[in-house]
Amino acid sequence: MTQQFLLYPLLWQLFLSIVLMFAWRHIQIQKIISIVGSAIGVGLSVALFYEVWQNGTLVVQAASWKAPFGISFVGDMLAATLVLLTSIAGLAVSSYSAASLIPARLRFGYFSIFHFLILGLTGAFLTGDIFNLYVWFEIIIISSFVLITLGGEKAQIEGAVKYFTLNFLASIIFLTAIAVLYGLAGSLNMADLAILIPQIENRGLVEVAAILFLVAFGIKSAVFPLYFWLPASYHTPPSAIAAIFGGLLTKVGVYALIRFFSLMFVEDVLLDQILMVIAILTLISGGLGAMVQTNVRKVFSYLIICHIGFMIAGLAMFTELAIAGAVFYLIHDIVVKTNLFMISGLIYRIKGSNRFKELGGIYKEYPKLSLMMIIPMFSLIGVPPLSGFWPKISLIIASFDTQSYFILAAVIFASFITLVVVAKLWAEVFWKDPDKFPKKNHFLYFKKMTLARKLQMILPILMLTGVSLYLGFGAENIQQLSIRITSELMNTDFYINAVLPNN
């Protein structure tokens, strides 16, 4: 039964989390389990991806309760791709964590929680049930909350409180939306809802439900004006943690938006207009925010917000090309943002700071590492032919097709700001001569690390850089994948028939 492939990535992460709890105090064993386990996780995700690519959508009905009565897990192309990317990012961050985090944090269940987070993300991508999605979101929130607070620094707690409060607010809104929708449609199964929602007579209430979902996922994906939790919290935890957050937390919100608004709430004009305004303002606000930051991680944080706008813009225009652009951007963004936060951590290791005024001269000291670090940054800008460039073609053409010239302007504006911001960052962090700052006592600088540990930090960055390069130079394949995902998303019958074969 190949259907079971669907559950392996999920169960494997749960298994890892539990096993890791048993090795509570044995950090070395935990490191090995986590890294090897993550590598196996990648293998399982590749198997899932391959299976879906070859044979189409996989569906598992939990405990064999046929849909819509039980909980369905659905692995379509989009979900399989995101699960694969999650596992790749997970492997990179797992190795990076092992090298960069202090033992004190690892002794308090770091790796276990980390795999719970991956579990939550994987579950969110695979579930075909809206309440079950809520539950996976719970896992994501609680484990990310624990990861932010782990260590108990004052700044961490402050960031964590803001993070948790606002995300919890999102969960409440999400739950309210589920309640409203259940009241209207009487089902929780996404495929079933896709059939039922168009039949509901009171369109006004359906729209309200859609807006509640929009706001809930809007907070998660950090769009304007709901993004506050992100800049408030992403610079506080260690870089390894910020890396997995930066790469995946907001993207799960974007995923939910794409899923909900392509499968269940389709062809709603008002909603598209709201999304369009949100996209434009997100692109602008994120860009403006990044302009004025003087801390590497804060710059990247605002750029996350800015670039969420690209994906929302694609969703708002809602043509095949636009969605394909959004999907391609999503794939690119997960890899590159994870990598950038790891890079910010590497910069921190080298210089002991992430603030511009305390940085400089890295290019002189480590020319090759610097070149390695600039590749993801160029991908981020969308320097052709790297990965960030290609989806913009789709988005720009789609904006012409739909005559959304404001989106066009915002896309160009955001791309330009990204270029300026990254160039400024490069000049400040890599080019300029560093001012003399006293070396920190008891700080393990990169230079003094053992070769093995250095490699453990660099290899994950190198790996994701390689993936980024592939996404850029192999853009043909990725675009084919994006087009296939888009066609699955746009033909909702495809999803519905997979989950409810007798319908």
Add this chain to the structure above:
Amino acid sequence: MLLAILIGFFAALSQLLFGKFMKGKLSILLSLVPLALFIFFVQYIPAIAAGEIVTVKHTWVSSFGVDLDLKLDGLALLFSLMITGIGTLVFIYTSAYLKNHPMLDRFYGYLFIFMAAMLGLVLSDNFLAMFIFWELTSISSFFLIGFNNTNPDSRKSALTALSITGIGGLLFLAGGLLLGEVTGTYQISQMISQNELLVNHSLYVLIVALIFGAAFTKSAQFPFHFWLPGAMKAPTPVSTYLHSATMVKAGIYLLFRLSPVLGNSDFWNNTLLIVGGITMLYAAFHTLFRTDLKGILAYSTIAALGILTFLIGLGTKESFIAAAVFILVHALYKATLFLMTGAIDLYTGTRDVTKLSGLHKVMLPIAIAGGLAAISNAGIPPSIGFIGKDLIYESTLHFKHNAILLTTLAILTNILIGYAGYVAGVKPFLGRTPTGLEKVTFPHPAIWIPPVILGVLGFVFGLFPSLVEASLIKPIVATTGVDTSDIHIKLWHGFNTVLGLSAITIISGIALYFIWKPNATKRYFIQRFDKLSPKFIIETLADWFESFSDLWTRIFQNGYLRNYITVIVVFLISLVAFTLLNNTTYQIDYSSFSKLTIYEVVSLCILILAIGFAVFTKSRLAAVAATGVMGYSICLFFVFYSAPDLAMTQFAIDTLTVILFVLVLYKLPRYLNLSDYKTRIKDGVIAIAFGGLISILALEVLAQPQNNEISAYYAENAYVLAHGKNVVNVILVDFRGIDTMVEISVLAIAAIGVFGLLKLRLKSEERKQQ
């Protein structure tokens, strides 16, 4: 041919790996790469001269229409030869100019990337592939301008140049995609046949504006020109190669290329004429006030680019011939002048013309090169510059409108450019050698040979114009789609108006040179007008923009959690209220409600009282107790509506919460009243609005017909299929068992988190370790 492009990238990559070994004397060997490429392109001259066009196709990202369709025609050949030819000389020159520089390997790496990208740009027939290479030239230019990266001015200039050309690149992309949308192809050669369709298309103006944005920024046209003088912070080989001979001509190349596609309209021609005209005069005028050799050359380069834009704007066959010749003329003499400047700078340590004189005694070959270049620059026969200038005048004189005005503009510009050439190419070498410069070492051969070669070439082509006529000029003009059989480029045209104008230009230029001496006073004079310059205005706008960004970010991200929550809730309320008011009919059916009982009324009163008490009390303990009362009243409602299990749960949770709260109460800081009266009213209104909306929403949803299929299934099958007597339990552990399992995990994670928060205290040295 693809290999010709890729070889540069491979060479750059090999610099990364083997750069260490090539830093020393071996570095001159690197110039073999551009030399080989030059020879490679020279081979194509006969074919191109015979009117052939060489095309090679490679598929790449076909789903985006991006394929490497390479096309070598006259225009591409001229640029390829310039890129590789001048490239070879610049590579040789660099090996001596940056001898023993610790970062020489990187420098060559960037140069290789640039060369490859520039070749790709001119060889691509596919618009998007061209864009890719276009961007790469901007990026390599960024690294080369900022090569002396510890100098803040270099960094600033690099950023300015990248910003200006970067925005241009994005406009290029948008324009190219739109062009592709309208014509249905990204192949420039296929767009030519659609010229008429394009010119009459409703989006024509937008397309042209986007393309102009790209070309004007790249080719430093007014008002975007100012990045180019800044770019002179780069080492001189870079200024020679990128910022005068090749990269800045990419915009010109684009305009030339697209003339048959987008040209033949008043909007196209007039805009180019006006922008080109302003640029050439403005920049040429500025050369009068500069004392830095590179500054003078930068402005005269901008003026030359202005002339080219202007010529393309004329859009006649004559003007295209003039443009084709002038591209070559300018590349030859300007590269010579830059190389010469670099030599002077390297050996004397200054580039200030007021301090330089009499250098012919110490660096004769450089002086010869400078002289030759100045002559060609001024358009004195028998140099090719003379031919170039004649062709320009011919094309303006024969233009259908305003011929006199346009010719006057061209003459004025040429006089000033001629003046600049004398100042740069002649003045440093004539007169008395100042003390301190007498003992300057004689330049290295790699320094003086390249400029001499380029200077001499200007005369060879001038004396024998047939060398370039059939091989380059005719095929180039042919790319614009006109008949080229009657083109004859000659040095001597006989006595005519053009010759007279030429004479006036040359004599006025020389006269100006003797009358107007560059000095610091003049430089200060022009600096007083800086506040009116595009550079100042754009930089001020950028500053304002940054302040605005700061303000915008501070307004939204102000650090207060309460404000964040307010914004989110207000956003939600307005969206929901808008939809509710717009779309729904209030169809709440009051008759379906069950009758109010006395128990419910009493519980409700208790609930409201408790809420009021919690809000208005001054004591934290009382507020906590009041929330407990709220919870219990809700429990009562559950009991009334026959949900004892929910009531039990709610009761347990509320009790626990109150107990926990009381336990930590004494650990908390004093109860402070932080908000004033107005804030409280505002918060109160928001809270009531939110609560009210949700209530309305709930009532409306309840009024909708219910779909009970799923709950009915649970009720029916809980015992039959799942063998459980309690439906709720069966749902929790079987029908939706996964939910429960995950929620249990949530608890486990929370437990670990609490444990960490309580137990983990980082030591001071661990704090900053991450």
